[in-house]
Amino acid sequence: MGVATYIKDEKDAVKEVILQSGIKIKPVYTPKDLEEVGFKYEEDLGDPGEFPFTRAIHPLGYRSRVWTVRQYTGFGTPLETNNRFKLMISHGQTGLNVAFDLPTQMGYDSDHPMAEGEVGRVGMAVDSLEDFQIAFEGIRLDKIGTGLTINAIASVMLAMYQAVAEHYGYKKTEISATPQNDILKEMIGRGAWIYPVEPSVRLIGDTIEYSVKELPKCNPVSVCGYHIRESGCTPAQEIAYAFLIAFAYIEEVKRRGYEPEEFVGRFTFNLNIYGNLWENVAKFRAARKLWARLLRERYKVKDKRALFLRGIFGGGGSGMTKQQPENNIIRGAYYALTAALSGAQTTALCSFDEAYTIPTPRAALLSLRTFQILMEEIGLRDTVDPLGGSYFIETLTKQMEEKILEEMEKVEKIGGMVEAVKSGYVQKEVARQAYEYERKLQKGEIVKVGVNKYTEGVDMEVELHPYDEKWAEEQIKRLHALKKRRDNKEVSRCLKELKKATEEGKNVMPYLVDACKAYATVGEMADVFREVFGEHKEPSIF
Amino acid sequence: MNGSRKIRVLIGKPGLDGHDRGAKVVAFALKDAGMEVIYTGLHQTVESIVNQALQEDVDVIGLSIMSGAHIPITRKLMDLLRREGLTDRLVLIGGVIPNKDIESLKAMGVDGVFPGGTYFDQIVEFIRANAFKKRLG
Numbered sequence: 001m002g003v004a005t006y007i008k009d010e011k012d013a014v015k016e017v018i019l020q021s022g023i024k025i026k027p028v029y030t031p032k033d034l035e036e037v038g039f040k041y042e043e044d045l046g047d048p049g050e051f052p053f054t055r056a057i058h059p060l061g062y063r064s065r066v067w068t069v070r071q072y073t074g075f076g077t078p079l080e081t082n083n084r085f086k087l088m089i090s091h092g093q094t095g096l097n098v099a100f101d102l103p104t105q106m107g108y109d110s111d112h113p114m115a116e117g118e119v120g121r122v123g124m125a126v127d128s129l130e131d132f133q134i135a136f137e138g139i140r141l142d143k144i145g146t147g148l149t150i151n152a153i154a155s156v157m158l159a160m161y162q163a164v165a166e167h168y169g170y171k172k173t174e175i176s177a178t179p180q181n182d183i184l185k186e187m188i189g190r191g192a193w194i195y196p197v198e199p200s201v202r203l204i205g206d207t208i209e210y211s212v213k214e215l216p217k218c219n220p221v222s223v224c225g226y227h228i229r230e231s232g233c234t235p236a237q238e239i240a241y242a243f244l245i246a247f248a249y250i251e252e253v254k255r256r257g258y259e260p261e262e263f264v265g266r267f268t269f270n271l272n273i274y275g276n277l278w279e280n281v282a283k284f285r286a287a288r289k290l291w292a293r294l295l296r297e298r299y300k301v302k303d304k305r306a307l308f309l310r311g312i313f314g315g316g317g318s319g320m321t322k323q324q325p326e327n328n329i330i331r332g333a334y335y336a337l338t339a340a341l342s343g344a345q346t347t348a349l350c351s352f353d354e355a356y357t358i359p360t361p362r363a364a365l366l367s368l369r370t371f372q373i374l375m376e377e378i379g380l381r382d383t384v385d386p387l388g389g390s391y392f393i394e395t396l397t398k399q400m401e402e403k404i405l406e407e408m409e410k411v412e413k414i415g416g417m418v419e420a421v422k423s424g425y426v427q428k429e430v431a432r433q434a435y436e437y438e439r440k441l442q443k444g445e446i447v448k449v450g451v452n453k454y455t456e457g458v459d460m461e462v463e464l465h466p467y468d469e470k471w472a473e474e475q476i477k478r479l480h481a482l483k484k485r486r487d488n489k490e491v492s493r494c495l496k497e498l499k500k501a502t503e504e505g506k507n508v509m510p511y512l513v514d515a516c517k518a519y520a521t522v523g524e525m526a527d528v529f530r531e532v533f534g535e536h537k538e539p540s541i542f
Numbered sequence: 543m544n545g546s547r548k549i550r551v552l553i554g555k556p557g558l559d560g561h562d563r564g565a566k567v568v569a570f571a572l573k574d575a576g577m578e579v580i581y582t583g584l585h586q587t588v589e590s591i592v593n594q595a596l597q598e599d600v601d602v603i604g605l606s607i608m609s610g611a612h613i614p615i616t617r618k619l620m621d622l623l624r625r626e627g628l629t630d631r632l633v634l635i636g637g638v639i640p641n642k643d644i645e646s647l648k649a650m651g652v653d654g655v656f657p658g659g660t661y662f663d664q665i666v667e668f669i670r671a672n673a674f675k676k677r678l679g
Contacts, residue, residue, distance in 0.1 A: 102558035191560015435570040538583040
């Protein structure tokens with residue numbers, strides 16, 4: 001996925017290269033190309049660490065600070081997850097990234113009929129604070145940053161994270177959580193939505209507002225171009241849509257009387273890497289520059305640090321193939337190289353067995369080692385923005401910038417991202433692209449090694465991450481025991497308060513923290529929102 | 543019921559899994575092949591999928607399942623189809639389906655299994671050859 005289209009002549013010479021974003025690559029670049037695109041060092045690049053941050057957000061790049069590796073982890077029961085966290089930390093991982101199972105992501109308790117067969121399957125099952133207590137036991141929550149891959153009920157999980165930290169004696173001012181908390185991209189690409197568009201965006205506003213006031217080290221939103229790209233959009237659209245989603249959240253908080261300057265520095269991005277190396281490097285450089293420029297122009301943000309495009313750049317599930325899975329080890333290494341050449345501050349890699357299963361310990365460790373080899377053996381720490389100044393890369397970065405702006409304009413013409421998601425415009429655009437790609441692949445116009453070319457050979461056996469039915473039984477048993485043991489009067493009181501606050505349009509976060517501390521379940525809290533907000537209906541795109 | 547009318551296909555996404563790229567891409571391919579396609583959207587129960595199949599009077603029911611739960615979901619689907627008297631509809635299963643499970647699915651009465659990566663032409667031809675034939679008996 002994500003490879004360019006190559007047009008060749010009868011002698012197999014490449015005549016034309018067309019990147020997915022629609023830009024044609026020339027065979028040779030010279031200073032004339034820079035002239036043609038109007039390249040100016042001060043305006044387009046600036047030194048690393050200086051506006052517009054095209055080259056890097058820090059002056060010394062990886063020399064001053066190597067990237068944070070945050071592999072996606074979370075399996076079955078909270079206890080298993082805790083063991084895996086400790087294992088990855090002992091191997092040198094510097095941040096956590098929690099995977100939740102689908103019932104948790106969808107706001108169902110483990111004993112709900114919709115949860116059947118899914119408890120603990122694609123991540124950790126969380127029903128109550130008790131599960132977080134087990135999962136984070138012995139982890140220094142004042143030292144380690146934690147990504148929480150949850151969206152529709154990110155507000156609940158952020159409250160739960162504060163509750164568990166306080167349970168273990170940490171202050172809310174010293175914890176660092178990054179809930180994914182990007183519901184618009186769920187509606188475009190990943191599908192784990194619950195509530196309608198507007199109340200969903202309101203909940204995100206609540207988490208941002210609450211973080212500004214109460215959780216100084218938390219990053220309340222991670223805007224995900226990543227999943228939209230996984231669903232089929234081009235790299236230019238990935239950035240364009242991510243920025244427009246971020247603007248939608250900015251508007252929601254601005255409406256409450258805050259200046260973007262106060263909170264936008266907390267936004268992080270989750271962006272994808274797979275496919276053409278050059279297109280990706282140019283994409284990240286253009287994105288850093290555009291983000292800084294747009295925040296300055298549209299939202300009058302002045303603080304330098306608030307203009308940084310920060311985030312996790314990693315990849316790239318869609319690049320990985322089911323056929324000849326060992327090839328994915330090689331692909332992963334090149335995606336990691338791309339991340340390093342793009343100046344990623346935080347990174348993660350899909351494992352070679354990703355097309356089959358959630359990563360096995362062996363595969364997850366191999367991804368971690370890939371990053372360590374790049375930084376400590378190959379020389380990616382030596383100098384900042386090593387491709388800066390290349391005639392080709394600088395031309396492409398300028399062209400990519402234009403493409404991103406073009407794609408943004410299309411959506412802004414129809415009223416911005418909230419409207420585009422409600423009408424299904426973006427969903428349709430993304431699905432169309434996915435279809436076009438698939439057709440080209442099936443016709444052989446796009447090459448994927450081991451899939452539609454060089455297919456001979458024997459596939460290695462992939463060990464599957466086992467799914468144990470016992471996890472669900474154990475989890476449900478603990479849930480039922482908890483419901484008997486807890487102070488149920490206090491739970492009802494907290495849920496009533498939560499409902500009232502939700503109806504009255506108050507910020508729900510303090511009420512969620514109280515409910516979590518009383519051991520209200522995830523399903524109980526999510527149901528309060530279901531009652532008040534109702535559920536999202538997908539617009540038809542066919 | 544003859545060849546002059548369009549084949550009607552329902553594409554369903556049962557369960558909590560939200561990965562619908564495959565389902566949507568196949569929907570586009572079948573539409574381009576001249577079929578009428580109805581897509582259920584995400585997070586459906588098997589009951590609601592069968593209900594829609596009945597109401598929309600479709601010839602073909604295709605489920606896309608990526609979560610690993612294809613065996614219990616398909617079993618439930620086939621039971622419900624029997625109960626509703628829809629045994630003359632062509633049933634197709636797609637998604638992440640390990641080879642070892644294809645035979646089990648067919649033994650339950652599934653007509654065609656098309657794991658991720660199947661070429662569109664293969665699915666289109668299969669439907670064209672079998673949809674009306676099965677319905678006319």
